[in-house]
């Protein structure tokens with residue numbers, strides 16, 4: 001066995017043959033850690049390439065079986081929705097989120113839903129079996145037929161897998177596992193990468209579904225680096241605000257369904273409950289319209305949601321006024337401020353600007369542009385927008401308002417929640433609406449005069 005050591009950046013996963021103070025790939029300081037390997041990697045392999053050709057067989061595309069497309073429900077509708085309609089055989093799913101957000105709770109509830117009629121193994125490296133039992137009792141799932149293994153040694157887990165042959169394996173969490181082939185500590189990039197890769201390989205080879213829980217670090221990445229994300233088929237992230245019971249599970253990547261699909265849950269005394277009709281959940285009702293508050297019709301995957309965009313604009317005592325965006329891209333905020341300056345004559349260079357998407361939602365689509373711009377303007381002018389107004393649309397650098405996808409869905413949802421007017425980008429598909437007065441706009445200045453005219 002060959003023994004070698006490399007230095008791996010704990011931030012981006014790049015490796016280097018010698019130690020450096022700064023990672024050459026991602027620029028992080030002091031992030032390189034020595035990792036010794038006891039050569040089992042493919043580099044040590046001496047088989048000629050012709051030997052592999054015999055081992056793996058080539059098949060005609062048309063003759064491949066479509067068994068993969070069968071989907072299995074986990075018994076939780078909102079979770080099936082984010083998975084693109086249920087679980088696919090052999091899929092590897094990563095469930096990421098901050099500590100305490102509800103990963104273990106959701107995992108146990110999914111395990112119980114899946115344990116009907118097939119062997120399910122729940123591996124806990126983080127909590128003792130007794131702690132898992134306590135949670136199961138709280139969730140009223142003690143009678144569920146799954147098996148629990150408190151272990152974090154990968155080789156031991158593999159031998160249990162060979163013996164029990166579970167159809168579903170759940171691991172909480174991947175950062176606690178370690179393998180004997182590496183000498184670095186559990187949770188280091190090398191360990192996380194190697195243990196995850198071995199489990200994923202096992203899942204693919206045995207048509208087993210693999211669920212991995214991954215902690216998100218302060219910088220918002222799983223396991224420090226994003227090394228896990230491209231190893232698995234589906235990446236789900238938990239989002240939510242401390243103090244609010246609502247939790248969003250978002251598909252960041254999904255090989256078997258639409259990315260950006262979301263599921264909404266509420267954390268209750270007895271576990272996570274589904275919220276099936278969340279469209280009005282993120283709207284805070286004000287008795288009267290207030291300056292700086294605009295309702296946005298946003299689209300997440302196949303779902304339209306109405307959210308409140310809030311802005312606060314105050315004169316800044318600082319040489320570099322603050323621009324703070326919560327639930328919204330800060331770069332996009334700078335861009336919108338420049339557009340407001342250039343195309344609306346609103347000079348905000350000496351103002352602090354704060355933008356918040358209410359209820360802990362995160363809105364990533366450019367269709368939020370118009371709502372954010374109007375919220376800032378409304379706060380700046382200290383003038384509220386009329387009641388019952390909803391809006392969406394992307395802003396271009398020339399101040400034009402660009403059409404966005406799912407116009408009909410957004411309008412339908414707004415109508416359902418009792419909104420009476422909508423300012424939307426002009427497009428051929430805008431159509432008509434019975435309940436909603438539609439105001440098409442071609443530019444930001446059009447939209448501003450429509451919004452502030454009444």
Ligand code: TYD
Pocket residue numbers: 097098099100101102103104105106135138139267268269270271272
């Ligand atoms: P947990 O699933 O342990 O979070 P994670 O695995 O992501 O660290 O959830 C922890 C929080 O959820 C904890 O603060 C307690 C709360 N909780 C409930 O409110 N109701 C419940 O039924 C359960 C099991 C947990």
Ligand code: MG
Pocket residue numbers: 100103104105126172
């Ligand atoms: Mg946990």
